[in-house]
Amino acid sequence: LRWRQEFIATTALIGDSQEFYEQMEQWAAREEKAFPRLLKFFLWGASLLVIASLIAGYGLGYEGFKVVGNTLITINLLVFLTFVGKIQKSKLGFENTYHLLYTFKKSIALIEKANQFESTRFQLFSEKLHAGEQSASSSISQLSRLLDDLDNVGNILVSIPLNIFTFYHLHTYQKLQKWKQAHAKHIASWLSVIAEVEVLHSFANFSYNNPSFAYPSLNDQQLISFESLGHPLIPAKGRVCNTISFASHRFVILTGSNMSGKSTFLRALGVNMLLATMGLPVCAQKATIHPMKLLVSMRLSDSLSDGKSYFYAEINRLRTIMDQLEKAPCFVLLDELLRGTNSEDKQSGTFRIIEKMVALNAIGVIATHDLEVCTLSEKYPDTLQNKCFESQITAGELYFDYTLKEGICQNKNATFLMEKMRVI
Secondary structure (H helix, E strand, O other): OHHHHHHHHHHHHHOOOHHHHHHHHHHHHOOOOOOOHHHHHHHHHHHHHHHHHHHHHHHOOOHHHHHHHHHHHHHHHHHHHHHHHHHHHHOOOOOOHHHHHHHHHHHHHHHHHHHHOOOHHHHHHHHHOOOOOOOHHHHHHHHHHHHHHOOOOOOHHHHHHHHHHHOHHHHHHHHHHHHHHHHHHHHHHHHHHHHHHHHHHHHHHHHHHOOOOEOOEEOOOOOOEEEEEOOOOOOHHHOOOEEEEOOOOOEEEEEEOOOOOHHHHHHHHHHHHHHHHOOOOEOOOEEEEOOOOEEEEOOOOOEOOOOEOHHHHHHHHHHHHHHHHHHOOOEEEEEOOOOOOOHHHHHHHHHHHHHHHHHOOOEEEEEOOOHHHHHHHHHOOOOEEEEEEOEEEEOOEEEEOOOOEEOOOOOOOHHHHHHHOOOO
């Protein structure tokens, strides 16, 4: 727990900057021309000559050396200006790069200590971070210092006099190129380790913060069931849990009046299936799952920019779902299909979609307000089952218990709600 808290506090300082990680990878992959070896000797020689000439000319009074010194100053300035553009391109280009890399180094250093854990996976992470001549954290620390040293190259009041006499930024640029040749090939691996550890940390944090959640048991028979299933984002005090099994019937036709809980139940199923597939505990007392793809058609939207209507967007989504089902059975959640068409087309289309789901051995739930759709369970009694959420009108008030029941919804509330809200 202490290690996780320290890790999350450290990585939080970096922030969720995907741009930083992407630019790090691009920078590492970008090839640059090697720094000429002869130029290195020239830089040292030119620095010594200009300093010696100025001392001899202005300090000791030798007039000839004044001309030599001034000429060398001009040459050194031209050499420096030739490399300014390359130096600027070699930088990562972030504000406060030193801080970002320093924090990045601290995160890596924490993972390098993973040999203290029993987990073979974390030990493998530690090995990846020690793949080079030195540890990843030490290498990143060097990179951070080098880029920090190059940070003021654009400040002419500092960089011009500094480089005329010492070629400070050019020497640093050479060190950066040398660092890149030695370590750039490891950056992608270091970033992947950070990313995976952050994911695992999130998983561990979720499990630790939800001790009442249950880890599902797995099977290879396409059996899926949840006992006392709830939505993990609804507080426990207000959470109503329901039990559902897809063992005897693979597909559920779910009906219910407005606001009775159909969409929330679909979301609870989807979120918990996703959690289970990732190896996380689910918001249920007990669960059995067969890992499979989760396919959803809920809350689609139109697009003015693409010229696509809601109906067209939904048809595209359903086409994608059918393509996946033709490859393998999947867990499917559909919420009130074909809203953007007339009642007759909507009913006919929904019937045929469900029949195709049955033919493709899909597992899942379709929520609908059309009670006629429920008659399909008579045609496919071994595959389809009807379930519902009910509402009650008592003493002029509308009540929901959000409890999943067998059968078809019997109560309606749309007219009552419109009257109560003085719409009609």
